[in-house]
Amino acid sequence: MSMATATAPPVERENYLNKHYGVGSWLLTTDHKRIALLYLMSITFFFFIGGFFALLIRLELLTPAGDLVQADTYNKLFTMHGMVMVFFFLIPSIPAVLGNFLVPMMIGAKDLAFPRINLLSWYLYIIGGVMMLHCMLTGGVDTGWTFYTPFSTAFTNTKIVEAGLAIFVAGFSSILTGLNFVVTIHRMRAPGMTWSRLPLFIWAHYATSIIQILGTPVIAITIVLVAVERTLHLGIFDPKLGGDPLLFQHLFWFYSHPAVYIMILPSMGIVSEIIACFSRKRIFGYGFVAISSISIAVFGFLVWAHHMFVAGISVYAALIFSLLSYAVAVPSAVKVFNWTATLYKGSIRYDAPMLYAFGFLGLFTIGGLTGLFLAALGIDVHVTDTYFVVAHFHYIMVGGALMGYLGGMHFWWPKISGRLYPEGWARLAALIVFIGFNLTFFPQFILGYVGMPRRYYQYPPEFQVLNVLSTAGATVLGVGYLLPMIYFLWSMRYGKPAPDNPWNAAGLEWKTPSPPTTFNFEVEPVVTWEAYNYEEIDAHPDQEAPSVG
Amino acid sequence: MFDNFPLWPDRASTAAGNVDALYIFLLIVSGLMTLLIFTAVVYFAARYRRQQGVQAEQIEGSTPLELTWSIIPMFVFMAIFAWGAVVYFKGRTPPRDSTEVYVVAKQWMWKLEHAEGQREINELHVPVGRDVKLIMTSQDVIHSFYVPAFRMKQDVLPGRYTVEWFRATKPGTYHLFCAEYCGTTHSGMIGSIVVMPPAEYEAWMSGGTTGPLSATGEKIFAELGCVTCHRNDTQGRGPNLQGVFGKPVQLADGRTVIADENYIRECILDPGAKRVKGYQPIMPTFQGLVSEEQLNALVAYVKSVSQAGTAGAKTAAVVPPAPAEAPSKGSKVQ
Numbered sequence: 024m025s026m027a028t029a030t031a032p033p034v035e036r037e038n039y040l041n042k043h044y045g046v047g048s049w050l051l052t053t054d055h056k057r058i059a060l061l062y063l064m065s066i067t068f069f070f071f072i073g074g075f076f077a078l079l080i081r082l083e084l085l086t087p088a089g090d091l092v093q094a095d096t097y098n099k100l101f102t103m104h105g106m107v108m109v110f111f112f113l114i115p116s117i118p119a120v121l122g123n124f125l126v127p128m129m130i131g132a133k134d135l136a137f138p139r140i141n142l143l144s145w146y147l148y149i150i151g152g153v154m155m156l157h158c159m160l161t162g163g164v165d166t167g168w169t170f171y172t173p174f175s176t177a178f179t180n181t182k183i184v185e186a187g188l189a190i191f192v193a194g195f196s197s198i199l200t201g202l203n204f205v206v207t208i209h210r211m212r213a214p215g216m217t218w219s220r221l222p223l224f225i226w227a228h229y230a231t232s233i234i235q236i237l238g239t240p241v242i243a244i245t246i247v248l249v250a251v252e253r254t255l256h257l258g259i260f261d262p263k264l265g266g267d268p269l270l271f272q273h274l275f276w277f278y279s280h281p282a283v284y285i286m287i288l289p290s291m292g293i294v295s296e297i298i299a300c301f302s303r304k305r306i307f308g309y310g311f312v313a314i315s316s317i318s319i320a321v322f323g324f325l326v327w328a329h330h331m332f333v334a335g336i337s338v339y340a341a342l343i344f345s346l347l348s349y350a351v352a353v354p355s356a357v358k359v360f361n362w363t364a365t366l367y368k369g370s371i372r373y374d375a376p377m378l379y380a381f382g383f384l385g386l387f388t389i390g391g392l393t394g395l396f397l398a399a400l401g402i403d404v405h406v407t408d409t410y411f412v413v414a415h416f417h418y419i420m421v422g423g424a425l426m427g428y429l430g431g432m433h434f435w436w437p438k439i440s441g442r443l444y445p446e447g448w449a450r451l452a453a454l455i456v457f458i459g460f461n462l463t464f465f466p467q468f469i470l471g472y473v474g475m476p477r478r479y480y481q482y483p484p485e486f487q488v489l490n491v492l493s494t495a496g497a498t499v500l501g502v503g504y505l506l507p508m509i510y511f512l513w514s515m516r517y518g519k520p521a522p523d524n525p526w527n528a529a530g531l532e533w534k535t536p537s538p539p540t541t542f543n544f545e546v547e548p549v550v551t552w553e554a555y556n557y558e559e560i561d562a563h564p565d566q567e568a569p570s571v572g
Numbered sequence: 573m574f575d576n577f578p579l580w581p582d583r584a585s586t587a588a589g590n591v592d593a594l595y596i597f598l599l600i601v602s603g604l605m606t607l608l609i610f611t612a613v614v615y616f617a618a619r620y621r622r623q624q625g626v627q628a629e630q631i632e633g634s635t636p637l638e639l640t641w642s643i644i645p646m647f648v649f650m651a652i653f654a655w656g657a658v659v660y661f662k663g664r665t666p667p668r669d670s671t672e673v674y675v676v677a678k679q680w681m682w683k684l685e686h687a688e689g690q691r692e693i694n695e696l697h698v699p700v701g702r703d704v705k706l707i708m709t710s711q712d713v714i715h716s717f718y719v720p721a722f723r724m725k726q727d728v729l730p731g732r733y734t735v736e737w738f739r740a741t742k743p744g745t746y747h748l749f750c751a752e753y754c755g756t757t758h759s760g761m762i763g764s765i766v767v768m769p770p771a772e773y774e775a776w777m778s779g780g781t782t783g784p785l786s787a788t789g790e791k792i793f794a795e796l797g798c799v800t801c802h803r804n805d806t807q808g809r810g811p812n813l814q815g816v817f818g819k820p821v822q823l824a825d826g827r828t829v830i831a832d833e834n835y836i837r838e839c840i841l842d843p844g845a846k847r848v849k850g851y852q853p854i855m856p857t858f859q860g861l862v863s864e865e866q867l868n869a870l871v872a873y874v875k876s877v878s879q880a881g882t883a884g885a886k887t888a889a890v891v892p893p894a895p896a897e898a899p900s901k902g903s904k905v906q
Binding site: 089094095098165166167169171173174177178179261262263268269302303304305307308309310311332333334335338341342345346349352353356357359360361363364366367368369370371372373381384385388389392393395396398399400401402403404405407408409469472473474476477478479480481482483485488489557558561562 | 594602610621630631641650656657679713720726734747752754755756759
């Protein structure tokens with residue numbers, strides 16, 4: 024961080040933040056970096072709404088009896104928690120914020136291929152978000168985020184259609200982002216930026232985009248079918264009308280299982296960047312890590328019915344889906360081994376982003392290994408629909424995806440904001456998040472195996488001790504999530520101005536000024552080096568490449 | 573009854589031990605993996621901490637190593653898969669002569685009816701050491717019949733039967749949970765499984781009952797007029813139902829299905845869907861005319877006329893001619 028080559032010019036350079044002022048310059052911007060910031064503000068808002076619901080859920084579960092809220096309210100709380108966190112936070116989180124900001128910069132482009140479609144995607148997200156807020160404020164939904172039929176189509180009298188449409192609209196924002204990334208990565212790479220030189224962050228986003236484009240239309244269709252059955256009483260899923268409730272589950276999970284990879288793959292991309300930088304090494308087995316992202320995206324489409332082992336599918340179908348689920352576990356394991364091997368003989372520093380990456384490794388390992396339990400047919404029968412599943416997917420989607428997101432936010436914050444965050448506080452927050460997370464969710468594995476079903480408003484008293492532990496952990500975790508928000512905001516005003524490349528990192532994005540100018544590169548960069556060329560960078564510490572900006 | 577702070581569920585069925593054994597194996601495997609990765613990460617992070625003048629050593633990667641840590645986990649995964657599949661298969665295949673209990677789930681209660689006629693709500697009495705098969709359906713939304721102490725769970729769907737079975741091994745009272753979210757009082761849709769020593773169970777069973785479920789079914793069979801077509805000879809306009817259950821049935825469209833509970837149920841509610849070869853589509857639907865409980869009784873009745881002692885062999889011989897006789901030889905062309 025000593026590389027403060029920028030000798031703090033008295034007058035701030037022109038950059039993407041100060042080039043234009045006024046609300047209009049933000050709401051009509053087509054700059055991928057500004058759109059990333061619009062997304063950042065929006066998803067942070069939804070994260071804290073979803074987090075507030077989680078807090079109420081954990082408070083209700085402090086005692087076995089239902090005492091804090093009504094049963095119906097509780098059911099709405101976990102439903103809205105799931106919907107908000109999945110569709111309005113986790114899915115857009117890394118791609119729409121960090122992906123938007125970094126994909127063009129990392130490949131040496133001035134912007135995404137379709138800047139206006141990029142803005143459109145944010146508006147779609149906001150329209151979907153406002154619809155979701157309206158739905159929540161006028162009654163909400165109580166089906167669980169999974170919308171299982173025929174409960175959702177024929178029995179509940181909450182706002183299914185409205186919530187469904189909100190997700191439908193937000194889904195198109197996700198499709199457009201994916202489409203934009205695929206085209207950008209194919210067509211807009213700088214000269215010399217070959218596929219084998221792409222940062223793994225780009226490979227991960229490419230794989231993610233494939234899922235967004237191919238998977239999201241399926242959930243959109245499914246939502247339409249639910250709405251049609253609910254409003255027009257056409258028999259699709261309800262057996263009373265001649266439909267099949269399992270058809271819904273197949274369609275729902277055909278998207279919603281790959282959706283987990285929309286959350287975790289970009290996070291894996293971030294972790295690759297961070298581990299390479301803070302061990303000063305090229306990622307061990309670059310090619311295998313890149314290909315594993317693609318194979319996760321492909322195999323991820325073939326495992327959906329492992330959510331349905333006790334739903335009434337045939338034994339033979341269950342066998343096939345169990346087998347395929349183990350197939351998708353292999354590339355995930357390969358990644359973990361490669362990250363670990365990258366540390367070997369590295370030159371490792373423990374800055375906050377690296378602490379988050381370590382946290383990711385730990386939590387993702389536990390989340391992944393407990394996935395082996397759930398994919399085992401005999402065990403799944405016992406633990407599916409219990410807190411074991413709840414713990415497992417939080418380890419992946421929060422422990423994995425969110426740790427990566429926070430690690431990435433810290434890593435690129437100097438680039439995004441042009442300011443340094445307070446390192447001490449950031450390390451403390453990483454530690455608090457890690458401890459709070461494990462305290463919250465590890466007891467839930469035990470709770471699940473002992474037999475506590477999920478989505479229970481009241482529970483038998485012998486489950487209380489573990490629930491109290493979990494709630495205690497959640498408060499610690501809450502503090503851990505509030506801290507970064509506070510010091511990031513603080514640093515925007517009071518943080519030290521960031522040099523262009525505070526980590527002395529590889530990657531084209533660091534060859535731009537902090538914060539970058541609107542078009543990132545004044546001169547189109549020509550790439551003559553491999554990704555993660557830390558050997559060259561460290562061999563000439565004085566000749567830090569001047570910013571191209 | 574329950575400890576204050578259990579870290580392991582009761583083990584009260586034959587399946588529980590199988591599931592626990594695999595679970596413990598997985599705990600060991602994943603414990604070792606976690607230890608391996610954590611140790612490596614912590615050791616490397618400490619050993620290769622950045623020092624002045626020491627540069628990282630660039631290592632491109634290693635294909636043999638990549639193959640090793642792809643193939644070894646693959647074999648471990650396949651072993652887990654196979655073991656899990658065996659446990660699952662056992663748990664999904666009810667033994668032939670299980671005691672049968674019909675379960676009807678509804679928001680938010682469990683209605684259980686023994687084949688012998690005893691009815692219960694949210695409570696199921698079963699003897700130790702006997703195979704019990706649950707034939708389950710739902711009146712409204714999807715529920716799930718979950719008994720943690722038996723390591724057993726199966727979703728209960730509207731419009732069809734799903735089946736699960738267990739053999740209890742330890743007397744006691746165990747939780748019955750609904751495990752599939754089903755609305756407002758989902759967490760109140762709980763009950764207990766009371767496992768009793770055989771003698772106690774017999775005493776309990778001899779309590780008041782309206783007679784076996786199949787007898788109720790026979791009454792309904794007569795009341796609805798089913799008996800006028802489904803006669804006990806070959807002259808009826810509908811198939812003779814003696815000995816049909818559990819046997820393959822030739823359908824008019826050329827397919828062959830096994831006459832299980834779901835098939836009988838479907839024939840009552842949607843007679844045209846899988847019509848028996850050689851019969852006219854004249855049966856009316858009983859959708860909406862019979863309750864889930866009455867359906868269960870009818871199914872139990874149809875089963876009873878196929879399992880009545882040694883009659884099985886005799887009646888089975890009677891049935892095939894009926895469809896074979898009615899159609900002309902031309903029907904074979906289909």
